[in-house]
Amino acid sequence: MTQATSHQINQHVGDPSSPRLVSPAGRLAAQIVDGVLIAVTAGIGWLVWASWLFDRGQTPARQILGHVVADARTSRPVGWRRMAYRELFLKFVCAYTFGVVTLGVFTLIDAVMVFGDRRRTLHDRMADTVVVHR
Template sequence: MTEPPAGYRPPPSYGEQVSAPSYPPHQATRADLQPYAAPLPYPQQSYPMAGQLVSPGGRLGAALLDALLMLVTLYIGWLVWSVVTWSEGQTPGKKLLGHVTADANTGHPLDWGQMAMREVCVKGLVGWLLGMLTCGVYGLVDSFMVFGDRQRTLHDKMSNSVVRHV
């Protein structure tokens, strides 16, 4: 039989008093003294502010510029340019005006997949379907929501995004 290691104590038996182990004193560091800020469920300005939020007029300008580019390029050139700029969280109109679509929580620009989901699925398919079901009322409500909290439209809320300056 081997000897137990130095400092080994057998486990206490039932009812035996046990004292708490002693540890060396803790030296507080600067990191320990910093207060902890818990994240808010709906942060108002928790994203890094590389730029301020785009005004409703700026968003209208980007939408009109996108529509003009669609007409001039016969939609094909705009579509190809869109697929390229989605990787930066932008559409061609937003790219020209210096706007970026960002995640509402982190402030980081949306990646290609998130932009494709936002533009094709949310704005395109869901927007078209809800527009058809409500006889166009959805489009009006979606447009006028830009005057509300953080200039977010319904499709921004569905895709958890904000539009800010670069």
């Protein structure tokens, strides 16, 4: 990654053109809101709502909280395909499967990585994304 690209996505106080990364607490809030919405709608309502939002790089919770999943290199919101890959395959299928197989170790590692470089979790790194404020 070039220095300019890294600079483009990092948080800079007083630089309004730079996207602000969502804090670990903000990301946890989005996970909780999505979880509640999935439970309340038996997953179906969440999936229908999400299918309308994926092309904007959002889930229902991310829309409510003003977060956008963006390309790590360009800071532009990811499209429908990449969002579906990130949310449905990486976070749901892989995280669930690997979480069960590793007795939760995979899930813990994924969550703890949010405190590292550019607040990217393991699934963010696999999808080459960051989560920013809209």
